[in-house]
Amino acid sequence: MEQGPAGVSAAAAAASTGGLLLPLSESEQQRYSELFSRCCPPPEAAAGGSSVGELFRASQLPPDTLHQITEVCGAKRVGYFGPTQFYIALKLIAAAQSGFPVRIESIKNELPLPQFVALKNDSDVRYGTPAELHGVKFQVPHTSLEKNSYKRTDEGDKQEPKSPPMSPICSPPASPSTYQRVPLSYGYGKSRSGLEQQHGAPYEVRHTTHQQDGPLSGNYGAKPALACSTLNRSLSGEREQQDSNAHYSDDPWRITEEQRDYYINQFRSLQPDLNSFISGSVAKNFFTKSKLPIPELSHIWELSDVDCDGALTLPEFCAAFHLVVARKNGYQLPETLPETLVPEYLQAASLKPMRDCTLFDSYSESLPGGQQTRDFSRTEKTSAEEVSDSSALLKDGKKDDKQALKVSTDLKTIPKEFQHLTVKTAAQESNTLKARPRSRSYSSTSIEDAMKKGEEPPTPPPRPQKSHSRASSLDLNKIFQQNAQAVRSGWLPPPPPALPPRPSLSQTEQVSEVELHPQMNKPPSQAEENSSAKKEVVIAQPPSKPARRKLRTETQGLETPELSPTINVTSSLPAVKPHLPVQKQSSKQKRAIQTAIRKNKEANAVLARLNSELQQQLKEVHKERIALETQLEQLRPVTVL
Amino acid sequence: MAVCIAVIAKENYPLYIRSVPTENELKFHYTVHTSLDVVDEKISAMGKALVDQRELYLGLLYPTEDYKVYGYVTNSKVKFVMVVDSSNTALRDNEIRSMFRKLHNSYTDIMCNPFYNPGDRINSRAFDNMVNSMMMQVC
Numbered sequence: 001m002e003q004g005p006a007g008v009s010a011a012a013a014a015a016s017t018g019g020l021l022l023p024l025s026e027s028e029q030q031r032y033s034e035l036f037s038r039c040c041p042p043p044e045a046a047a048g049g050s051s052v053g054e055l056f057r058a059s060q061l062p063p064d065t066l067h068q069i070t071e072v073c074g075a076k077r078v079g080y081f082g083p084t085q086f087y088i089a090l091k092l093i094a095a096a097q098s099g100f101p102v103r104i105e106s107i108k109n110e111l112p113l114p115q116f117v118a119l120k121n122d123s124d125v126r127y128g129t130p131a132e133l134h135g136v137k138f139q140v141p142h143t144s145l146e147k148n149s150y151k152r153t154d155e156g157d158k159q160e161p162k163s164p165p166m167s168p169i170c171s172p173p174a175s176p177s178t179y180q181r182v183p184l185s186y187g188y189g190k191s192r193s194g195l196e197q198q199h200g201a202p203y204e205v206r207h208t209t210h211q212q213d214g215p216l217s218g219n220y221g222a223k224p225a226l227a228c229s230t231l232n233r234s235l236s237g238e239r240e241q242q243d244s245n246a247h248y249s250d251d252p253w254r255i256t257e258e259q260r261d262y263y264i265n266q267f268r269s270l271q272p273d274l275n276s277f278i279s280g281s282v283a284k285n286f287f288t289k290s291k292l293p294i295p296e297l298s299h300i301w302e303l304s305d306v307d308c309d310g311a312l313t314l315p316e317f318c319a320a321f322h323l324v325v326a327r328k329n330g331y332q333l334p335e336t337l338p339e340t341l342v343p344e345y346l347q348a349a350s351l352k353p354m355r356d357c358t359l360f361d362s363y364s365e366s367l368p369g370g371q372q373t374r375d376f377s378r379t380e381k382t383s384a385e386e387v388s389d390s391s392a393l394l395k396d397g398k399k400d401d402k403q404a405l406k407v408s409t410d411l412k413t414i415p416k417e418f419q420h421l422t423v424k425t426a427a428q429e430s431n432t433l434k435a436r437p438r439s440r441s442y443s444s445t446s447i448e449d450a451m452k453k454g455e456e457p458p459t460p461p462p463r464p465q466k467s468h469s470r471a472s473s474l475d476l477n478k479i480f481q482q483n484a485q486a487v488r489s490g491w492l493p494p495p496p497p498a499l500p501p502r503p504s505l506s507q508t509e510q511v512s513e514v515e516l517h518p519q520m521n522k523p524p525s526q527a528e529e530n531s532s533a534k535k536e537v538v539i540a541q542p543p544s545k546p547a548r549r550k551l552r553t554e555t556q557g558l559e560t561p562e563l564s565p566t567i568n569v570t571s572s573l574p575a576v577k578p579h580l581p582v583q584k585q586s587s588k589q590k591r592a593i594q595t596a597i598r599k600n601k602e603a604n605a606v607l608a609r610l611n612s613e614l615q616q617q618l619k620e621v622h623k624e625r626i627a628l629e630t631q632l633e634q635l636r637p638v639t640v641l
Numbered sequence: 642m643a644v645c646i647a648v649i650a651k652e653n654y655p656l657y658i659r660s661v662p663t664e665n666e667l668k669f670h671y672t673v674h675t676s677l678d679v680v681d682e683k684i685s686a687m688g689k690a691l692v693d694q695r696e697l698y699l700g701l702l703y704p705t706e707d708y709k710v711y712g713y714v715t716n717s718k719v720k721f722v723m724v725v726d727s728s729n730t731a732l733r734d735n736e737i738r739s740m741f742r743k744l745h746n747s748y749t750d751i752m753c754n755p756f757y758n759p760g761d762r763i764n765s766r767a768f769d770n771m772v773n774s775m776m777m778q779v780c
Contacts, residue, residue: 280755295764296755302767310753335766 031086031113039086052086059093069093252331253338255322255346265319277311283320290324296333300324303337315346643740644708645669645724646772649746650760652719653677657763659772660724673722676702676710679691680720683712697745698738713741719748740775747771 038052056066073088095101095111255263264274270286271278278286287297304320305312312320319341329332339345645666648657660669679702687696699712704727705739713721722742725732750756754765 280753284755294756298754298764301754301756302750302765305753308750308753310755593745 028091028113032090035090036083036086052089056089056093059097060094061096064095069096250325251338251340253334254340255318255321259322259325260318263321264314266321267314267317274314277309278317278531280312283312284316287324290328292324292327296327297324299333303333304341306337306343313343317341318346321342484570523599624626642726643723644726645673645722645776646744646775647673647722648744648763649673649677649720649722651719656719656761657768657772659776661776672705672724673706673709676712676722677700677720678753679703679710680712680714680722684718686716692714698741700734710749711741713745715745715748721745743771743775 035055039055056069057063059066059068069089069092072092073085266286267274267278270282283301284297286292287300290297292300300320300323304316304323306316317338322341323333645658647659650656655673658673659668661667680700681697683699683702683778689755697713697715700708700715702712702722704710706727708727709725711723711725713723715721721741723737723740723744725737747765751763751765751768752759757763757765
């Protein structure tokens, strides 16, 4: 607070007002000098016109009054806001706010301090944590109108690091290109010096802006907003500051561009490959640093890890980080993930500008279909995109059959893996049962599937796992095909010749009416395979995973049109083929799988019908049984305990 | 619809137990506790064979007048015990199996959470929601 020079200038003002003594009370002096120093950094002699204009508008007086004031105080005449003019103007503002007419005489009265609404409001808003994120919206509607104004008026240099109200104002970006920018609150003071251009500012320009802005009050957010936009993106390390960002359309769960960039940088620090994911332990350490209580972190994890694979992809990480940030700022955690934080949304939002690819619209649409198969009943079939759904459909089909035929073999095989795998890989294994719909990777699921299929030729033996992987699904194709044929032909089909070790088991199972063999054939065969391939599974899983990742990153390195495989596998695969020989095989396999899918679908329909018929029969049989039991009890004199 | 669902850890202490909020919740706790003996019996009986072939679903552990108790054990010796009202005869075996399967899947989802230490009590809201959906609706 420049009391000394302010006092001097006040005295000078008093002396130099053309014979007009300006009595300033102590508090007035203080306030005025503060305001003046805010508008006008010490070395200058006159306040910047634009900043003064902002201040005046903050007084919430009608623009006519403000014009009058500027005329009366002499700034217009002089052409700039010297200290005298400034003080007179402030006095006049106070007078106007008290209801006095804007005249030189009125300033002689005892007047309260001029009120600058925006300033005070903003200071209140700034420190209220729940309102923190919303206080910015106070500025949001203004800045849109301010876009023109700030271009013409010079950048406000009214930003002092000590003025906290400026930071939330800074947040609504006035730059036309991006609507959301980070108020890097305390850092913007640095740029002040670069923005001072005022002193030649034509006053007429400001007048026009006055008229333009009209009833807007407190709209000096435009200047600091522009200042912020010119700032480098040096983000402060404190996450809290991220929260004072403007949230587009007042939604605290929406991630702004700066926030996203910050999250991406953090992601990079943990895991250099943006398309890969962060493992659970790494993420745990990272988020524990936020000092939130563990149950809350656990809940945040549950919300953000939608595919429940124990790892965070980039969109999942952004969502988790955003939730942490929100929680630190006092927001209660939601029960379910807000839709702006859902990974598909984040992927689409982040990928669109980066890739500039309309393919992703359809891709992101297909993804929700793919992922939701997990959320909804697993028998639900998505029809979005062929390849990513093919496995989903396969699995759904499998599940249909299994549930219908009372086979718990899939679970049996999952826990086997639990026994032998680490948690992460076990989770992945168990997830792969449902995992096909869950495209956990940042890249397209089809590419990932292509990778997985590409890996099948190299490592077929260890992987005839029950459900998820392609190898087993191909086996199932044979089973289903034979199953379908068998079903059509009759009731109890012979075991498929492709699975020799099983005939004995299958024959014993022929006894049961309800269960179809081929389903039971699977578990014994898998049991045998599993027992023999236990160890191999452990080893195979981790290698296949990094291999998959490597292949995926390779494909990611290819240009964007390659992303079309996600949409139209067959057509795009030829384009991809020259790049990777592995994918050649995968494309053929894909076609094979697609035909298998169709056949499976038919088989599913048949089996579903069969299932319903069997259920009915079962009910009838139950009724008969109950009737017989009651008869028996009636005949029997004494109930046997 | 179950009346009581419990998740028991390997060391036979409960990780999660939830009953329909009627009176006599303690009775369900006792029931679950005593059913652990039956579970161990079944495990040891089957344990002679190769572990892989052991069925996870243990089936009906024992019936009493009012209710039946079903068991399920994972490969990591985490047990799920479900008490079902006997009057609800419409519940078939495969429905029980599917309920256990859902429990198992939710349990693995919890395991995936790096903030969950195995052996802790289960405090997950998602798990709670899933269990609530399986519990009997108290009129």
